[in-house]
Amino acid sequence: MKDPVYKTVELTGTSTTTIEDAVNKALKRAHKTIKGLRWFQVTETRGSIDKGQVHQWQVTLKAGFEIQD
Template identity: 30%
Template structure:
């Protein structure tokens, strides 16, 4: 039997949504054991002077609990 938990995290990048996702997953992997998947729940942008200044993602990260 496998039991998993889902946690919500937010990650920001000055480069792209893809970079924000990679940063978020890397950070989750450092803190959580057995990360097995993620879902991009939300994407938002910060705009400064008409230009995109930050890309932000909210991720639902799934990790399997230890026995």
């Protein structure tokens, strides 16, 4: 079966600094247990607020990887 099949997982990364950092935090953590992560798509950008400033960015994304035989 030469046609690859991919699976998607939904993750939420968090960061106190930027949206990009939250995405990278999520991918770095997923990389520990999932091999071959290939692409992602941001599906939601939320966060918590403290004293009128963003306290924590919470970025949800779908990340896809090829299922290995």
